[in-house]
Amino acid sequence: MLVGTGPIRQQGPRLPVDWTTVTHPAVSAPAGTDPALLRWRNAVLAIFAASGFAFANWAARVPNVRDILGASTREMGILILGIAIGAILGLVASSHVIAHFGATASIRGFLVATAGGLAAVGLIAEVAPGFWLLFAALVVLGAGNSIVDVAMNLSGAANERRIGKTLMPLFHALFSLGTMLGAGFGALTEQVGVPIGAHLGLVGLTLVVLAFYACRHLRPAEEPASEEDGKAGWRTRLAAWTDVRVLLIGLIVLGMAFTEGTANDWLSLSMVDGYGLSNPGGATVFAVFVTAMTAGRLCGGAVLDRFGRIPVLAGTALLAFAGLLLVIIGPTAPVAIAGVVLWGLGASLGFPVGMSAAADDPVKATANVAAVATIGYVAFLIGPPLIGLLGEEVGLRNAFFVVLVLVAVALLCSPAAREPKRRS
Numbered sequence: 001m002l003v004g005t006g007p008i009r010q011q012g013p014r015l016p017v018d019w020t021t022v023t024h025p026a027v028s029a030p031a032g033t034d035p036a037l038l039r040w041r042n043a044v045l046a047i048f049a050a051s052g053f054a055f056a057n058w059a060a061r062v063p064n065v066r067d068i069l070g071a072s073t074r075e076m077g078i079l080i081l082g083i084a085i086g087a088i089l090g091l092v093a094s095s096h097v098i099a100h101f102g103a104t105a106s107i108r109g110f111l112v113a114t115a116g117g118l119a120a121v122g123l124i125a126e127v128a129p130g131f132w133l134l135f136a137a138l139v140v141l142g143a144g145n146s147i148v149d150v151a152m153n154l155s156g157a158a159n160e161r162r163i164g165k166t167l168m169p170l171f172h173a174l175f176s177l178g179t180m181l182g183a184g185f186g187a188l189t190e191q192v193g194v195p196i197g198a199h200l201g202l203v204g205l206t207l208v209v210l211a212f213y214a215c216r217h218l219r220p221a222e223e224p225a226s227e228e229d230g231k232a233g234w235r236t237r238l239a240a241w242t243d244v245r246v247l248l249i250g251l252i253v254l255g256m257a258f259t260e261g262t263a264n265d266w267l268s269l270s271m272v273d274g275y276g277l278s279n280p281g282g283a284t285v286f287a288v289f290v291t292a293m294t295a296g297r298l299c300g301g302a303v304l305d306r307f308g309r310i311p312v313l314a315g316t317a318l319l320a321f322a323g324l325l326l327v328i329i330g331p332t333a334p335v336a337i338a339g340v341v342l343w344g345l346g347a348s349l350g351f352p353v354g355m356s357a358a359a360d361d362p363v364k365a366t367a368n369v370a371a372v373a374t375i376g377y378v379a380f381l382i383g384p385p386l387i388g389l390l391g392e393e394v395g396l397r398n399a400f401f402v403v404l405v406l407v408a409v410a411l412l413c414s415p416a417a418r419e420p421k422r423r424s
Contacts, residue, residue, distance in 0.1 A: 036219070037163050043217040044156045047107060048171045050210050051148055052178025053185075054118055057203045058141065060186020061196050065121075068129050068196075075131070082135040084381045086117075086142025091377055093143075094150040095240070095370035103158075103221035103366075106151040110144045111211035115204035117141030122200025150373050151221075154366055157359030158221035168352035169300030176294040221365070240367040248416035249357050250375035252313065255410030256350025257376040258383040259320055259403050263289050263343065265384035267327075270396040275333040285340055292344025300349045309353055309417045317411035320346025324404050328397050350410060351376060357417035 066076050090110075098106045117140035124133045152171075160167040182203075189199040240246050267289055268282035277285065296316070304312050319342045326339025358372040359365040391399040 036217075037159065039217040040155075040159050040219050041163065041167065043214040044152060044159055044171055045174045046210060046214045047111070047148070047152045048156070049174040049178035049181075050111070050207055050214075051114075051145060051152065052175040053182035054114055054203060054207055055145060056179040056182025057186045057200065058118060058121065060183055060190060061122075061125075061199065064190060064196050065125050065134070068125050069131060069134075071131070079131065079135055079138065082138035083142035086139035086144075087146040087377060087381060088374075089139075090143035090146030091150065091370065091374040094147045094373070095367045097147055098151050098154065098366045098370070103151045103155045104215055104218045107148055107155065107218065108211045108215040110147040110151070111207055113144030114141060114148060115144075115207035115211070117144055118207070119201045119204035122195075122197040122204075126195055126197035146373075146377065149377075150370050153355045153373065154359060154369050155218055155221040157356055157365060157369065158219075158362070160356060161359075161362065162219075166301040166304040166356070168356045169297040169304065169349055172352040173294055173297035173300075176290065176297065180290070180294075238367075240364065240371040243368070243371075245416050246358060246368050246371055247375075248413045249354050250372045251413045252357075252410045252417060253351055253354035253372050253376035254379040255317075255406040255408075255413075256320075256347055256354070257380040258406050259324070259343070260293070260347045260351070261380040261384045262387050262400065262403050263347065266387055266391070266396055266399075267340065270327070270400070271333070271336065274395075274397045275330075275336055277333060285337055288337065289340050289344040292341045293348045296345040296348025297352065300352070304349070304353065309357065309419055310414055312349060313353055313414040313417055314411055316346045316349050317407055317414065318346070319343075320407045321404060321411070322346075324400055324407065328400050328404070346407075353417055360420050 062076070062080070065071075065079075069075070069079075071079065094106075097110075101109065117137050120137040121134060121141065124130060124137055153168075156168055156171045185203075186199070263286070268279075268286040271277045271285045272279060272282040300312070323339040323342030323344070323346055327336045327343065330336035330339055354372055354376065355369060358368040361368065387396070387399050387402065390402065
């Protein structure tokens, strides 16, 4: 996996640093046409897609794992908690891991770890089914994937600065497309009866090949640090948690991650219970949400470059607020579905723009991105169960009022994401 214990070593030729581009990420740079930068961009796109693809393949085989174990819903809930525990542990450790090994080595090493965890899940489930063995494999899967997530966001933000165009929404759109492809491939293997060990083993092998191929085209995400910064240790990295701007960006990401996670887990059921749709109808409405969110991310870069972060963040937060309100109080299903489209578009850019904003200071980018990602993913993982508990008492649609409040908080915090050029 990861080898070496010394300081970060540069991998590949060092690109010249254009500090105008670093300070003003929205400024178009001549280096944006450099083929090496475009290969770096394409490699990051592939890594985002692979991360989503891997996770969705596991999710598609959850019913198969339940049948193999003969587990109850409660037991499956505990089993899946292994991913959440691993993800939180990985996020907490990510800034220290990346500071030691560098973003590129972290992506390569922990994509391999993610592949190993995924293959182990399939092998254990097929050959020697054991609840706690599977739990341990899922912890590895969650930890590896979360460290890759922080590192690929860091590499993507560095590439975005060097090219001089907003790319983070596109990177996250590829993650969404990866999950769609992964879910489809997983469903196909289930349909034709491919054993889970062979299926997840093949996906894991594909991840390993991609890890070594794509990482050849990455460039160092870290910027030159001063002598004082070079001596900074873990205490300095933890200082991100006391930076007011970082915490405000974290609140933007928290609100949008919470609303996305809520839609993933509860939207289809709320449409079935609240508006009388059939189960396939509820699933179709969720597909409408995912499609709207993916479309928002595919188009978001051009919109952000044209209008800037603050107007776009405020506008998308208002769209999400209006869409949620229509889902909560809409008189008919068609009105609520129109709200779902607005909700998906509104939820599309908060997370990727938050990652870009956290990486504005290149020297502190690793710690800042890790802090913001941790806030976002804790909300993504913990939020939906809380909505479920509240929904049990007041109904799912009424429970969505909590999400509405968090979207309003994200709207109020949106000025914290202002580009450095506009702050200066």
